[in-house]
Amino acid sequence: MRIIQSIQNRIYEIRGERVMLDKDLAALYETETKRLKEAVNRNIKRFPTDFMFQLTKEEWEAIRYQVDMLESNSSLRTQFASSKRGGIRYMPYVFTEQGVAMLSSVVNSEKAISMNIAIMRAFVEIRKTLLVQNDLKEQLRLVKNKIGEHDAQLNQIYDALENILDEKAAQRKWEDRDRIGFKK
Template sequence: MQIIKSIQNRIYEIRGERVMLDFDLAILYEVETKVLNQAVKRNIKRFPDDFMFQLTSAEFESIKFQTEAINQGVSSQIVIKDQPNLKSQFVTSSWGGTRKLPYAFTEQGVAMLSGVVNSDKAINMNIAIMRAFVDVRKILLKQSNINEQLTEIKERIGEHDVQLNELYDAMENLIDEKIAQIKWNDRERIGFKIKE
């Protein structure tokens, strides 16, 4: 379960797609980013634009900013330091020093990688990544469902607020009428008073 959480933290939303970046995939597959990208280039026909695309500078900066904000300054470099046998040509320190912009792989692109990077580690990691994508999709569906429910509740509350306000107004009118009646009955009478 911990590995799925780790993978979910590496899934980004870019251009309306949930993607993983090449250097994150390389870390998970325990290969160099360069090796991963070379394997993709040798099999480029398997990776159309809806499976893989290269980030723009603005997109990459946005991801760096979001990730650093989430991790409060902890970047992927720490992961690389924990695994000293891995080197990434993209992440050198705090997301800086990139030689070229990373590639983003959609869920289909990651699935296609399983046929390109063919090691036991890559196969096992691909299974975990697919599970993480499914979990993210479930979370988003639940969130969408919750948002719909909240909207419905707000609409109902709005209707109830109108009805409650009308009820409160009617109650205030009744109370005002009762108070007026009591005042009328308790008024000092004028005219002849009969003692009994």
């Protein structure tokens, strides 16, 4: 279960897709990122843009802090190909769930096969969690609507009570007034 949690921490949301970085997959498969990319490039027809795409600089900057934090706390420490200034030379590729599944047919080692199974399980767990969250959101929305209805009803009750109290106060004032005219 620990490995699945570790994998889930490496799944990011980019362009509305849940994806994994090429370097994280290479580390999980116990291979070099360069070798993973070579295997993909030899079989590029298997990886359409909905299976794999390259990050833009903006997308990379958006997740870079998360990646750096994860790497500083992780045993899966790998490095991107670096330039002399310490930046990355190439923008990373990311793989969607279908792309990761396709990788199993491209990277063929015992470690890759077992890791692919764990990765698929991690994606399934995330999907289950999202379904539960969506269910909870729907329940909260229903409760909020119900409370809104109750607020309106309570306001009507409050207004009716206020009107009754105003009528009673007006009636009391009428009965307690000084009488004019002949008194017995």
